[in-house]
Amino acid sequence: MTTQTETAWPENVIARYLTVGGATVDMFEESGYYIPTPPTQTRAHCNGCGEEQIEEWGFSISAHEYGREQPADFDANGQWVTPRVHQWAQSHAETCRAIPKPA
Numbered sequence: 368m369t370t371q372t373e374t375a376w377p378e379n380v381i382a383r384y385l386t387v388g389g390a391t392v393d394m395f396e397e398s399g400y401y402i403p404t405p406p407t408q409t410r411a412h413c414n415g416c417g418e419e420q421i422e423e424w425g426f427s428i429s430a431h432e433y434g435r436e437q438p439a440d441f442d443a444n445g446q447w448v449t450p451r452v453h454q455w456a457q458s459h460a461e462t463c464r465a466i467p468k469p470a
C-alpha cells in the first residue's frame with residue numbers, strides 16, 4: 368500500500384505537510400500569474416480542501432509586519448515570507464480534516 372507521503376513529490380514542491388485528514392499541504396516557489404520566471408512568490412496548497420495561502424516576495428504595504436529592517440524592497444528567494452507560509456501550512460495541516468475525492 369502506498370501512502371501520500373511515499374509518493375514522488377512534484378518537482379517544484381519545496382515542502383509537504385500531512386494533514387490530520389490524511390491529505391497533504393504542498394508548498395511551491397513559483398512565479399506569479401502575471402510575472403514571468405524566476406519565482407516571485409511562495410504558495411501553499413491543501414490537496415484536501417483546496418485552500419491556499421500565497422505570499423509574494425515583493426514588499427509593499429505588508430513590509431512593516433516583519434518588524435525589522437528590510438535589506439531591499441524585494442524579498443530575494445522568499446527568505447522573509449516563506450517561513451510565514453510554513454507556519455500557515457503547519458497550522459492548516461493540524462486542523463484540516465478534508466480528504467481528496469478518489470480519482
Ligand SMILES: [Zn+2]
Pocket residue numbers: 413414415416417418459463464465
Ligand atoms: Zn485543507
